[in-house]
Each structure stands twice: as structure tokens, then as C-alpha cells.
Amino acid sequence: MHDTGTVPQSAPAPRETPAVPSLTEDPTGDTGRHARRFGLPVATALVMGNIIGGGIFLLPASVAPYGTVSLIAFGVLTVGAIALALVFGRLAERDPRTGGPYVYAREAFGDFAGFLAAWAYWITTWVSNAALAVAAVGYLDVLIPVNHHRWSACLAALALQWLPALANFAGTRYVGAVQLVSTVLKFVPLLLVAVGGLFFFDPHNLGPFQASGGSAVGAVSAAAAVLLFSYLGVESAAVSAGEVENARRNVGRATVIGTTGAALVYLLGTLSVFGTVAHDRLVHSTAPFSDAVNAMFGGSWGGWAVALAALVSMTGCLNGWTLLSAQTPYAAAQDGLFPAAFARRRRGVPTVGVAVTVVLASLLTISTYTSGAGKVFETLVLVTTFTATVPYLLATAAQLFHLVSGRREQVDRARLVRDAVVAAVAAAFTLWLVAGAGYAAVYQGVLFLFAGIIVYAVMAARRPKSG
Incomplete structure (x- = not known):
């Protein structure tokens, strides 16, 4: 393929605004030592760290009510996530700018599609931060009893959000450092459970194949909708492409390597927990990996160690998601x-975006604890599933647009066919997830999107007319 990196002729002309620069090319002159580009290892750690955050530690208990049929959903979800990873890698080769799905949708379909991608993705990030912080408190409770009092749990969740925000305010140099360290530290206990748990595997703990009733297809779809929350972050390197060295090459590599590695850890970890913790206990667990280690070795020391690792993992995940939450609005602005x-x-970080995001997530967290964390947490997870599919579907549609239009890929028919198959799988996957999210989540997600249309109308009216 001959990829010159130029913008296709069908792309919308910029309206008196420069192309989205990387964060290391700050127009304000902020290119100091706090702003540093990410290499392939850090970009891969960003992807894996954002995917393997709270998801791996909550996933078994979240899908246990559906039975072991959720393992099938897990396999389908993994195929879809890798297809999305390949799509993002190809799109980043074409346009390696900060913004990810926003940039791809706007280039292919214009301002309104770009805005919808940015708006939906921004909602996904800060709602996910609130949900992840609420979930992290469940593991913090293993170390320090905070869940017995609603407001102490709420304050703990707020602290877990603001500490990563402070790291972001310090600059991208510190974001990358925190991300790399937290990703490395979490893998020791994760591999202990994922691999060691197989030696303690008891088939009697698996429970029924389909525990939720109804059709198997419906159960797989519903389980996959919940599981997608654990896979959010597959687009991390693409969203931060402006900060990645040699982005045309490294974004795709980091995305595929990070997603595949996370999928392997998820599969082994979920299978081990399913086989070590009795199903009736797992359904009600708030710290399933701690329960698994306690079942493997007895006592509570193992569960305590895993709870500590979970907090490190979730803090690292919040660190990365806080950065991503500001990147797409930055590109759209x-x-x-x-x-x-x-x-x-400031120091390479869109500080206003970080501040607004952490404030909104904090307000949502307070609302969650005020109205009852359990049910609201599940609702938040499903809402993020729906809102995440909007930028995912628009990005996949952008890839299909470029493939069907025939630019650049005409010289390589084999690659054209391969990319078309991957993009079709990713598109079908995102539509399937919308169906699995359920009516309530789609209803609330659509309200969020419609609110964005009002914002777009105001912003469009205030923009200077071109020509």
C-alpha cells in the first residue's frame, strides 16, 4: 500500500483552524520537559493499562449471573475487540493525529459526525471513570472497611478519581510513568491468579451453563454488553496518537499487542475464578479475585494482596482514562x-478537559452513592456500552468509506479484501453490542446524545463562516 498520509479530497476543509497538533507541539509554546512522546512500550502499556483496569477484577462476578455461557460471549467479544484494534491501527496509519474516532469520523463524514463521535466518547470516558471508582471501593473495602458507611465509601471513590487527575496536571511525562509502573506491578498477582488458579480448578464450581433463563443468544448478547466495559480502552493509542512516536507504525502495533495481551489475561483470569469460587458465592462477590486467592491458599493474606493489586490497577486505569477523557474534546476544540x-x-495536558471530566465524574459518583451504588453501577456500565459503540461504529464506518471509495488500497487487492472483512466484523460487532445493552441503557444513552445536538447547534452558530 502506498500511503502518503495526505487527507482525502472528500474530507471537510478546515474552517480557519489548524490541523490537530500533537501535545508535544503545543501552540502556546509549552514543549518543556513535562511533555514527552510515548514510545511503543509506553503506548502498549497505555492500551493494556486502560483495558486491564477494573475490568479484570470485576468481570467474573459481573457475568456470573448469566452462567458459563458468558465464556462464549467472552470469546465473541475478544474477536470483536481485536477487529476494532486492527481497524484503529489502519486508521491511525492514514491519519496519526490526536483524537482517534473523532478525527476519523470528521475526516470521512464531516463536522457533525465528528462531533457525535467526540461527544459520545467524552461521555463514555467520564461515566466510565465514575463507574470504575465505585467499583474500586469494593476492593478498598478488603483493606480498609469503607463500604459500611455510604459517605466514607463516596469519599474514597472521589479520592481515587482525583489522585490520577493530579498526576495528569503534572504533565504527560508523569502520566506515562504512572501508566508504565502500574501496568507492570499489576501483572504479578494477575498471572498468579490466571495461571495458578488453573491448578486449583474445580468443575463443580462452574454452576449452570445458562443461569439467566431465556435464549442462549440473548444471554450471550447481554453478557457481552456488560463485558464491553472491561474492554474499553482498545482505542487508547489511537486517541493519543499525537503523543506516540512514529504513530503511523506504533499506534497499530500497540493497539493489537495491548488488546491481544489483555484478552489472554482476561480469558485465563475469568476461567480461573470461575473454577475456584463456587457459583452461588461468586454471583454476590464484590471482590472476586480476592475470593479466588483465598479459596486457593486459605486465609485472607492472599485476598489482601490481590485487593492491593486491584487498587494499583484501577488507579493506573483511571490515570490513563483521565488523559483520554481530555484528548478527544481537545481535538474537537x-x-x-x-x-x-x-x-x-499546560505541560502537555489539556488541563481544562481533565478538570471538567473529573468534576463531572465526581458529581456522578456522589449521585451514585446517594441513590444506591449497586444498581446504578450496572446501569452506568451499560450506558457506557452504548455510548462507546457510537464512536466505534463511526470509526469503523470511516474505514469502510475509505475502502469502498478505493483510494490508496487499489494497488493491493489482497489487503483491501482483508481490511474490508475486518471492518465488516467490527461493524457487525458494534451493532450487536447496541442490541445487547438493553432498552434502558439505550434510552439513557440517547438522551446524552440528544443533549450533545444542542451543544453542537450552539457551537456551529458561533463558528466563523468559511469562504
Whole structure:
């Protein structure tokens, strides 16, 4: 393939705004030592760290009510996630700018599609942060009893959100360092459970194949919708492409390597927990990996160690997601589709975007504990499933658009066919997830999207007319 990196002729012309620069090319002149590009190892760690956050530690208990049929959902989800990873890698080769799905959707379909991708992805990030912080408290409770009092749990969840935000305010140099360290530290206990648990595997603990009733297809779809929350982050390197060295090459590699590695850890970890913790106990567990280690070795020391690892993992995940939450609004603000304040940066980080995101997530966290964390947490997970599919589907549609239009891929028919099959799988996968999210999640997600249309109308009216 001959990829010149130029923008296709069908792309919308910029309206008196520059192309989205990388964070290391700050127009304000902020290119100091705190702003540093990510190499392939850190970019891969960003992907894996954002995927393997709270998901791996919550996944077994979240899908246990569906029975072992959820393992089938897990396999289908993994195939879909890898297909999305390949799509993002190919799109990043074409346009390695910060913003990910937003950039791809706007280039292919215009401002409104780009705004919808940015708006939906931004909602996904800060709602996910709130849900992840609420989930992290379940493991913190193993170390320090905080869940017995609603407001002490709420304060703990808020602290877990604000500490990563402070790391982001310190600059991208520290974001990358925290991400790399937290990703490395979490793998020791994860591999202990994922691999060691296989030696303690008891088939009698698996429970029924289909525990939720109804059709098997419906159970697989419902389980996959919950599981997608654990896979959010597959687009991390693409969203932060402007900060990745040699982005055309490394974004795709980091995305595929990170997603595949996370999938392997998920599969072994979920299978081990299913086989070491009795099904009736797993359904009600708030710290399934701690319960698994306690079942493997007895006592409580193992569960305590895993709970500590879970907190490290979730903090690292929140660190990465906090950065991502500011990247897409930053890219959209550069094009005049988000308020200009979101384009302000300090030490390589869009600080306004970070601040607004952590405030919104904090308010949502307080609301969660006020109205009852359990049910609201599940609702938040499903809402993020729906909102995440919007930018995923638009990015996949952008890839299909470029393939069908025939630019650049005409010289390599084999690659054209391969990319088309992968993009079709990713598109079908995202539509399937929308169906699995359920009516309530789709209803609430659509309300979020419709609110964005009002914002777009205001921003479009305020933009200077071109020509």
C-alpha cells in the first residue's frame, strides 16, 4: 500500500483552524520537559493499562449471573475487540493525529459526525471513570472497611478519581510513568491468579451453563454488553496518537499487542475464578479475585494482596482514562466543535478537559452513592456500552468509506479484501453490542446524545463562516 498520509479530497476543509497538533507541539509554546512522546512500550502499556483496569477484577462476578455461557460471549467479544484494534491501527496509519474516532469520523463524514463521535466518547470516558471508582471501593473495602458507611465509601471513590487527575496536571511525562509502573506491578498477582488458579480448578464450581433463563443468544448478547466495559480502552493509542512516536507504525502495533495481551489475561483470569469460587458465592462477590486467592491458599493474606493489586490497577486505569477523557474534546476544540477552553494545555495536558471530566465524574459518583451504588453501577456500565459503540461504529464506518471509495488500497487487492472483512466484523460487532445493552441503557444513552445536538447547534452558530 502506498500511503502518503495526505487527507482525502472528500474530507471537510478546515474552517480557519489548524490541523490537530500533537501535545508535544503545543501552540502556546509549552514543549518543556513535562511533555514527552510515548514510545511503543509506553503506548502498549497505555492500551493494556486502560483495558486491564477494573475490568479484570470485576468481570467474573459481573457475568456470573448469566452462567458459563458468558465464556462464549467472552470469546465473541475478544474477536470483536481485536477487529476494532486492527481497524484503529489502519486508521491511525492514514491519519496519526490526536483524537482517534473523532478525527476519523470528521475526516470521512464531516463536522457533525465528528462531533457525535467526540461527544459520545467524552461521555463514555467520564461515566466510565465514575463507574470504575465505585467499583474500586469494593476492593478498598478488603483493606480498609469503607463500604459500611455510604459517605466514607463516596469519599474514597472521589479520592481515587482525583489522585490520577493530579498526576495528569503534572504533565504527560508523569502520566506515562504512572501508566508504565502500574501496568507492570499489576501483572504479578494477575498471572498468579490466571495461571495458578488453573491448578486449583474445580468443575463443580462452574454452576449452570445458562443461569439467566431465556435464549442462549440473548444471554450471550447481554453478557457481552456488560463485558464491553472491561474492554474499553482498545482505542487508547489511537486517541493519543499525537503523543506516540512514529504513530503511523506504533499506534497499530500497540493497539493489537495491548488488546491481544489483555484478552489472554482476561480469558485465563475469568476461567480461573470461575473454577475456584463456587457459583452461588461468586454471583454476590464484590471482590472476586480476592475470593479466588483465598479459596486457593486459605486465609485472607492472599485476598489482601490481590485487593492491593486491584487498587494499583484501577488507579493506573483511571490515570490513563483521565488523559483520554481530555484528548478527544481537545481535538474537537481545535476544530471549533467544542468550547475553546478545552484546547488549553499546560505541560502537555489539556488541563481544562481533565478538570471538567473529573468534576463531572465526581458529581456522578456522589449521585451514585446517594441513590444506591449497586444498581446504578450496572446501569452506568451499560450506558457506557452504548455510548462507546457510537464512536466505534463511526470509526469503523470511516474505514469502510475509505475502502469502498478505493483510494490508496487499489494497488493491493489482497489487503483491501482483508481490511474490508475486518471492518465488516467490527461493524457487525458494534451493532450487536447496541442490541445487547438493553432498552434502558439505550434510552439513557440517547438522551446524552440528544443533549450533545444542542451543544453542537450552539457551537456551529458561533463558528466563523468559511469562504
